[in-house]
Amino acid sequence: MSRDGRSGTEGVGPEELWLRPGEPRRGRRPSFSREAITAAAVALADAQGLEVVTMRRVAAEVGAGVMSLYSYAPDKDTLLELMVDHVTGELAVTDPPSGDWRADLKTVARLQRAHMLRHPWLPAALLTHRVPGPNTLAFLEHVLAVLRPSRLDGAAKLEVFAQLTAFVTGHVSHEIAQAAVSRSPERTAAEARYLAAVAADGSHPQLAEALSAPRRPLSPDATFTRFLNRLIDGLDTD
Structure with missing residues (x-):
């Protein structure tokens, strides 16, 4: 202040x-x-x-x-x-990129997530963070090196870094908030019954179809990996 x-x-x-x-x-x-x-x-x-x-x-x-x-x-x-x-500065990376830029970019995202979970205040601070300092620039330099084998131009590489950081920031913010909510087994079961009743009333056919799909692992790591794969594998380099 x-x-x-x-x-x-x-x-x-x-x-x-x-x-x-x-x-x-x-x-x-x-x-x-x-x-x-x-x-x-x-x-x-x-x-x-x-x-x-x-x-x-x-x-x-x-x-x-x-x-x-x-x-x-x-x-x-x-x-x-x-x-x-x-x-x-904790994100200092010494290993050179492997050449598989999508795999390396996923490694970057996992590093960012672990980093933000160690410092739960960081996602909120990044919302107002403006000019990168030396440690941030060093990490950005690594990410740009990771993206070098892609067909992205310089501006697109910077956009990908911003997009990836925004994704991780938002995901970790939600993850931290969910971890802070105390949910009893009774509450979880009640929520499941409610959604089942809503899906069965015939007014929400799309929701009913979605809820009938096979369940996926809901652990934080598994959920993050699924979302990250969709983001990185779907990047357009043309």
């Missing part, structure tokens, strides 16, 4: 944020680093959720006065940019 407690809308410009990372924005140089500030914010978000991450809470975690943090991050928007790029 800004000094008056409002969430910022612009944050720090990308050149100042990423090209001069070691320079505090103004005032006396603090006795702690931007890395320490960001790591403290990430730890807070991992433990308690993104809503508890405020400049005041982060300052308390690093043992500093809240005003001193503004020299590095004047608002929460800027702090979120730092947090997103910080955790994206």
Whole structure:
């Protein structure tokens, strides 16, 4: 947040944020680093959720006065940019692409999903994430290398990366929300009976046909894999 407690809308410009990372924005140089500030914010978000991450809470975690943090991050928007790029460093990929770009792209998506499940606040943060930092750019570089054997042009490759990230973000958001809902066996059985009754009343023939199809595995991993295969295998490269 800004000094008056409002969430910022612009944050720090990308050149100042990423090209001069070691320079505090103004005032006396603090006795702690931007890395320490960001790591403290990430730890807070991992433990308690993104809503508890405020400049005041982060300052308390690093043992500093809240005003001193503004020299590095004047608002929460800027702090979120730092947090997103910080955790994206966990996605460092050292193995070169195999040459099978569809298979490699599915591996990328699985990495993203596991990454977001480790940091449940990340899908929400990505909604406002704007300019990629160095770790994000490194991961993007890997994805572009994965897509090199495809017939996609440069603009389409960037669109595929955005589409894939949006898919994983949305899927994980739903997955996290579903995991947080407590469903008793009785409730699940009641929902199944309700849908069966609706399908049998003759007013919803398409639904009845869909529900009569063989059931597929409903585990989170199996569901993600089915959706991912449909997305990647259906990509048009012409």
